[in-house]
Amino acid sequence: MPFRPRPTVTRLARCEVVTVAGDLLALLEQLEDVSARAAAMGRPALEVERTVQHLLDAVSAVERALDCIGEGEQSAPG
Secondary structure: OOOOOOOOHHHHHHHHHHHHEEEHHHHHHHHHHHHHHOOOOOOOOOHHHHHHHHHHHHHHHHHHHHHHHOOOOOOOOO
């Protein structure tokens, strides 16, 4: 609607941060689930160990990304 007031850029940015954080949390849950299933694979031990380690590295990377979002500068109210 052309006459409806548009949200400010600050408000849009905050919504986007919340959306990205939610997506990262969902991804974190998925990675943890896949890691648990990978650990139970009936594959050679070294293969399982490497697979799980790479998945745990991915979990750590997602956690760091969430930390960065949480530590970001707060935008001034718009």
